[in-house]
Amino acid sequence: MSSRRDFLSTSAGSLAALSLAGCATADADAKGSAGTADGDLPPAIAALSPMKDGVVPISVDERRARLEKARTLMAEQKLDALMLTGGTSMEYFAGMRWGLSERLLAVIIPVKGAPFLVTPKFEEERALEQALNGPLGKDATVYAWEEHEDPYAFLAKGLRDRGIATATIAAEETVRFQFSDGAAHIPQVKVVSGTPVTAGCRIVKDAHELALMRHASKVTLLAYEAAYKSLKEGMTQDDFGDLVSLAHKRLGYNGSAGVQVGEFSALPHGSATPQVVREGSILLIDGGCKVEGYSSDISRTFVLGKATQRMKDVFEIEFKAQSAALAAAKPGVPCEAVDAAARKVIVDAGFGPDYKFFSHRVGHGMGMDGHEWPYLVRGNTLPLAPGMVFSDEPGIYIPGEFGIRLEDDMVITETGAELFTPQSESLEKPF
Numbered sequence: 001m002s003s004r005r006d007f008l009s010t011s012a013g014s015l016a017a018l019s020l021a022g023c024a025t026a027d028a029d030a031k032g033s034a035g036t037a038d039g040d041l042p043p044a045i046a047a048l049s050p051m052k053d054g055v056v057p058i059s060v061d062e063r064r065a066r067l068e069k070a071r072t073l074m075a076e077q078k079l080d081a082l083m084l085t086g087g088t089s090m091e092y093f094a095g096m097r098w099g100l101s102e103r104l105l106a107v108i109i110p111v112k113g114a115p116f117l118v119t120p121k122f123e124e125e126r127a128l129e130q131a132l133n134g135p136l137g138k139d140a141t142v143y144a145w146e147e148h149e150d151p152y153a154f155l156a157k158g159l160r161d162r163g164i165a166t167a168t169i170a171a172e173e174t175v176r177f178q179f180s181d182g183a184a185h186i187p188q189v190k191v192v193s194g195t196p197v198t199a200g201c202r203i204v205k206d207a208h209e210l211a212l213m214r215h216a217s218k219v220t221l222l223a224y225e226a227a228y229k230s231l232k233e234g235m236t237q238d239d240f241g242d243l244v245s246l247a248h249k250r251l252g253y254n255g256s257a258g259v260q261v262g263e264f265s266a267l268p269h270g271s272a273t274p275q276v277v278r279e280g281s282i283l284l285i286d287g288g289c290k291v292e293g294y295s296s297d298i299s300r301t302f303v304l305g306k307a308t309q310r311m312k313d314v315f316e317i318e319f320k321a322q323s324a325a326l327a328a329a330k331p332g333v334p335c336e337a338v339d340a341a342a343r344k345v346i347v348d349a350g351f352g353p354d355y356k357f358f359s360h361r362v363g364h365g366m367g368m369d370g371h372e373w374p375y376l377v378r379g380n381t382l383p384l385a386p387g388m389v390f391s392d393e394p395g396i397y398i399p400g401e402f403g404i405r406l407e408d409d410m411v412i413t414e415t416g417a418e419l420f421t422p423q424s425e426s427l428e429k430p431f
Contacts, residue, residue: 050252257287299407
């Protein structure tokens with residue numbers, strides 16, 4: 001058992017070196033993608049440059065405020081602690097980015113008192129490197145277990161040390177069963193869902209989060225446009241996907257898109273079948289990127305060359321459906337009403353009944369995860385509130401012919417809803 005205070009003097013130098021190495025790598029990547037190979041790039045992609053100006057990371061103080069809000073929700077629900085493992089909630093609250101393995105590494109946030117970490121001993125230094133400058137506090141305790149030891153005994157000791165040997169722990173929803181089950185087998189410990197706490201904090205975005213998401217959407221749309229301008233007959237779906245990824249890279253971010261061509265666009269999440277773009281082919285692309293941990297999720301549908309009248313007619317219905325969802329989204333309106341508004345347009349136009357051609361919900365919540373609470377789906381009566389962010393993505397999928405989906409990300413405002421990006425104009429002028 002050690003504290004972060006003990007770790008400060010020994011790790012400050014190595015952490016600084018790590019940061020400098022990271023910066024050097026980033027600079028090298030930027031030069032590599034923006035320098036000597038420009039002549040080999042399509043002109044629209046070569047013209048892109050990094051969009052990093054004005055992007056501000058989430059601060060330690062902002063994360064501390066999130067911890068306090070979580071504690072308030074925990075107290076209201078008579079919970080003793082919140083359990084986080086690797087994933088976006090750990091990053092959201094603790095500023096730590098950690099993958100998942102079979103070994104338990106957890107951040108435990110008591111409703112009162114200092115947080116603590118339970119970590120494999122051989123990961124202790126790496127965990128502290130990440131936690132060092134985070135919001136958990138210099139006195140947050142680390143309980144490190146060796147490979148032959150029971151990590152849940154260390155978790156139990158952390159609880160006892162904070163006077164909560166009898167505890168109700170709220171496990172964040174992506175905590176693996178093996179970890180929540182292990183905690184639940186500690187005597188006098190009960191494990192319940194942490195979603196009311198984590199979603200309760202994350203469901204409404206503040207101005208800083210909205211700025212990051214707006215920027216992410218702008219980056220992805222510019223990447224899509226550059227790839228679209230570089231589209232040529234004979235490309236495969238993977239060729240075009242590579243252009244989208246390269247365009248994101250030129251803009252300074254890692255991003256991607258799934259690409260479906262022709263009749264495969266009628267499958268909402270596509271097919272792995274090899275596909276080749278021909279004159280008159282319809283393409284449906286869906287993807288995004290992250291900016292300081294916050295997501296974009298955008299779909300565009302377009303044609304290489306001229307669209308048929310059938311395609312144009314379906315596009316107009318789809319555009320009206322997306323617009324209807326946007327118009328229906330207002331504070332106080334239940335989530336399901338937004339789905340109903342878009343679905344009515346599509347069904348009334350003859351593409352029904354119900355889910356037959358519009359086979360999924362109209363949208364999902366967004367934030368650090370591309371899909372997160374809440375969801376715009378039938379049966380969800382949760383009222384919309386300012387600061388909630390959703391995808392607005394109705395779709396019309398005609399088996400054996402083609403599919404069209406338009407997707408932009410929208411925020412609920414004080415008076416209605418606003419898209420982060422302009423809607424697509426047509427299949428032949430998508431940007």
